[in-house]
Amino acid sequence: MAESKYVKSKIFFEEEFEEKLAEVPTDPKGPWPANDNLKIIGKPVSRIDGYDKVSGTAVYTFDINLPRMAQARILRSAVPHAKIKKIDTGKAESLPGVLGILSSNNAQEIKWFNTSSLFDTHLRYQGDEIACVVAESEAIALKALKLIKIEFDELPFTVDAKEAMGEKAPKIYDEGNIQGGKPFEYARGDVDKAFQEADAIVEDTFDTQVAIHNPTEVHCSVVNWDGDDLTVWDSTQAIYGVRDTVADALKMPASKVRIIKKYMGGGFGSKLECGKYTVMAALLARKIGRPVRIVVDRKEMNLAVGNRPNSVQKLKLAASKDGTLTAISHYSYGAIGGYEGGAGCSWPARQMYKCDNVKVEEYSVFTNTGPTRPFRAPGYPQGIFALDSAIDMLAEKIRMNPLEFRMKNNAEKHPMWNAPFTSKLLKEAYEQGAKAIGWDKRNNQPGADKGPVKKGMGMASQIWWGGGGPPSHAVLKLNRDGSARVIAGTQDLGTGTYTFMAQIVHEVLDIPMDKIEVILGDTAVGPYCPSSGGSTTAPSVSPAVRDAAENMKIKLLEAAAAQLESEKKNLVYVNGLISDTSNPEKKIDIPGLMGKMGEQTITTTGSREANPEGYITQTFGAQFAKVEVDTLTGKIKVNKIVAAHDIGRVLNRKTLDNQFHGGIMQGLSYALMEEQIVDINTGKVVNTNLHDYKIPIIADIPEIEVIIVSEADPMNSNTGVKGCGEPAIIPTAAAIANAVYNAIGVRIKSLPMTPDKVLMALNQA
Template identity: 40%
Template sequence: MEIIGKPHTRVEALDILTGKAKYTGDVMLPGMLYSRLLRSSKARAKITNVDVGKAEEMPGVKAVYVLPKEQVNYQGDIIAAVAAETEDIAEDAMRAIEVDYEELNHVVNVDMAMRSNATQIREGGNLSRPRTSERGSVEEGFSQADKIVEAEYSTQFELHQPLETHGQMVHWKDDEILYYKTTQGVQSARDAIVRELRREYPDENISSNNVRVVTNFFGGGFGSKLGANNFVAVTARLSKITNAPVKMILNRYEESLDTGNRPNSVQKYKIGVKNDGTLTAIELEAHGSGGISSGNDNLTTPTNEMYTCPNTRTTVGSVYINAGNKKPTRAPGYPQAFFGFECLMDEAADAIGMDPLELRKKNYADKSAGGTGRPYTSNGLMQCYEIGAEKIGWSRRNKTPGSDSGVKKRGMGMADLQWGGGGYAGAVIEVDIFKDGTVNVRNGSQDIGTGTKTIMAQVAAEELGLEIKDINVQIGDSNFPPGIQSGGSNTAASVCPAVRNGALEALRKLYPIVASRFNVDPEELESVKGRIQVKDKENIGMYFKEAAALMPENKVMGEGRRAPNPREYAGATFGVHFCEVEVDTETGLVKVLKAAAVHDSGRIINPLTAHNQVVGGVNQAVDYALTAERIMDNYTGCVTNPNLLDYKVITAMDVPEIDVFFVDIVDPYWNNLGMKGLGEPPRIALAAAVANAIYNATGVRFRDIPITPDKILEGLAARKEGGS
């Protein structure tokens, strides 16, 4: 292939670099107003009165709206909204609203919420009913084991913190409602908005035909911007009241309180293993909290799917506290689950004296270990092992953990990953070839910074025999043909196969016009390097633009769809992350020196954008392992670090050397391009690899993340005193 598989810069890169790109916050409409939201300062309280008199009297204020709610259940819960002529007036008006509360007992600590005497914050209690699933007999499996390892792992609440905060511009004019919105799916957001507005306005004619959502450029979301949000109807109401466009852009404080979180988790594991490394049984009891929403998503996946083990049992539940709702966070549930499970695998290897890499190889699964038992369409995990071990220098790792001398100790660790994202049917692509030779590719999907527009252009250019610059990709508008929301590592593997089919269909409509000129059958033609020519006869043909000029109509259009996934196979992406760390035993500081990230994501369409995806995911995993955590005050029920100063994401000074490798196996069954997903997988494994590397460096296990300096020093002190 000439274009697919080659590195190409993003087609919109120049617009982004020069400021030509217009994000949602840059959109300006004539007569627009600015909106601000009044949010609860209490973790849980009844609202006894809301006085908006002072706000309504302020010059420049055009509307004040109080939400019809009697109680707030977390700090940041929306109470009222204002629309004004300037941002400053809107801010002042919002602050002028006076709220009287009757404070209620709250609980923001998960352990406290689980106590029998805890304040019950919702009907039905703080705990969900646990769900249990079982394969085989864990009792029989444990009876066959030579060693049994039990351990408990815990992970923190994490915030998305995209650089672009949530926001939208809404213009409700007559029967048409236009949203410029920060969203990962313009059509899924539109559908959610329609449902919400129908509830708010049952007598209005609201449907997907008169609600339009546009996202021209996007500044990151990591799952928090999937679907709609809890202020879509508020902004629309203000626009309807004022008969003007209304813009609402959240600040960082609001972003930190009320746009979602990655739930925490507590995972209690028991694993049985024979001396030769064969896994005999795995048992998991786990719970997580998503705030006032459930929080146990996907915690069971590695137990049930990652390795071959005939006997598993999992029991999971949710804990509810007075904090904002969860939202999908890059690889929902998987970083939590794989942190616990992949650390457990290292502990099992240590118990039988086996290299952790060899234990994983021993239990490699070539088919879905879950209930389906179907073979995978492809699985390059074994190749990932070999590449990663060589690149990190696995043979140099400390054979005895903690044996490295000196104040600053180094160690190596590893962890596997699996993710199901591989795309699905549903997207419809329209490929237009116009009479002047230009080409448009149109679909209602969204580029969330991953390079979707670029790889769509690559696939179209490859099939049409053109260059990337010849392809104009149009996405990010809900009025375009059906797309998918950008999440779950599904976008590229869903739309690109459809792009290929759409391009081929467009050529099938153009070829007969050219074939008649050369007295050949259309099947004898090919489009190569800007020419449509007879196969094996390069001298018989014409330039693509000349061929397009022969069309009797203004254009031909090819419609492309993706075939459904094969039912007889299971599809998954795989990978392994290795890393080397340095632990300062005097300060407790941990530095990730190097990471080797190896992935099987099928055919790689663009190595450059794929490389960027992995680097970004690894960096997010570093701060998940070491620094990032939402912290709440038990007494006030408030978040103590709702900003980028106190919520610690890593900076350029903390970024390790990152080597990225792809096994680049063309998947033979999943779709017509042999590609799979990549967005989520780089986020899954590294936290466990870091924890395992810290053990290799220090000889001390750290089972709770983030692994902060105080935890390092406490662990080292305990070991020195004879603790474990």
């Protein structure tokens, strides 16, 4: 068997560094050659789960229907801030078909967040959980919710981060509304001195909106007890994370909890943590001795399962005449809702550009609004929107082309730690992207177009993590007929994990794609892989799968040596055929070899190798936008986006392009339409459905061109893959904002850039 060892692995996940003790192979496999020299890696391969998804046979958690299954729904707070005095479930309980009700009346205290419990009598936002009803049908459960009587004292509320930071604001926690009691601070160099010595300074305030993930499949779970064993089908990006949260909440051994997620209807970060609903369903299922399905509806999706928090960002930048960026000061705050979360957005300011003097002060503020959760590159689309808008302003002030300005301030080493990168092709992304959009034809005088409809071009930079790392494991099994099954405890959110795992097995072992089965999303069978967030799934899992496949090749060569009575060193494995170079008569293919072993299967395992010490792995890129702005209506139309990125090796060109399309479209709608609106007078959300919360439709697509400037990052792993899901969305809004300025000569400093803001800005200009 392959040898392994343990290392302390540092990996950047979403917003934080995490250190984990990780098992890694001691014989890391060498890098692959360029994709041109590979058979199937990097080619446009159709999804192996495509059939299931287009035929309607793919069973999502939402679709699971077990015998005797009951249905649960949750009663939530209708007000932003209140203290429950009494819950009367009497009438609801006597409704025929109601099977059980849980609330703070009868549920034992289960700790939730650091500050709360499963059923907290202190309601901190519209949507906070009060009770959960299980009934014979969803309709009955909903009827019962209306029969529950709540007596409560309404408390003064605050839904605005700035107000909540003030002395007079109602306190959501006794310690005050600023999370941790103080801001996050970061500094390098001497910002004050740099501003004093600067040739040019820009200073402005930018703000961004609250955005909601709104994946199509609502958050839901189906739970089933079999004796002491609990099986949970959950729509989740984190099967192991959910397993541990459920086990801890119910004080059960983790081995007794099995989490399954085969297909899921999107997540975008909102499904990275276990929801209260899953634990409630488990409690109710145990109570009534039947399987329980629990779903939240679209309104709850828009209230209670996370958001991209808003931001107010005060930025001050300085440069010298020659175009050196000399100082960045970033002050920001944002609302994190009633429970712990994060509204930070300063990572881009800290690390996007080479800059010797940087100062950051950011506040995450408790408010009586819904909770935050990581949303596709948390903190980055908002951070880059402000930073790259200010960068364009600064470049204009020193009369430098903004592309040239960015090129000049490209960081060769990581600006915070002075560490080298495993690979960085940002300059290539700038060059190739600029060429594709026709940057040299950009109008140099903003707003110079004649007529009411004005055209413009803009760009922005992208930085993100996405290098992945250990621990991440895979198991490969080979059967009698030479067919294979590859298993990993990861999740496919629609990103193409199923397909690239099969591609890797095919690439290494030449087993036909239709003879490879991929199993993932099941804690009972899959070896550990991390949750699917941070663009880490492909860079973490793909090397583990390749390791398992290469280990299988070693085993097959050993088996062939025994079968053919050859010396192992004389055997070669080419196109699925093992032959003896010293005797052309001696050869055997994989089904032939496996057939000699009867019904047994051969199994190998594989693991992600350690990340190289002292290096930083990040993704980079640039996006370029062409827009037209109707100055009479204020409407912005995006005509073209060019996305040029360094994301390491491409595993599957077809699913990669699709990821970029999706990220860019989400970035476009973040720039132009998406916004959760809270009525400050009532503290309630006014747009809780897909009609009023605007997401893009097919008619909104611009021309999109995706350019990948990287071949692979061989220092990072044996596949050289970096993640691409989050890089895709990061620079889109900023590129569009800069293009809008280029078109009309007036800067919009607030997202989304709706027609009213455009007209207002034009009128004030």
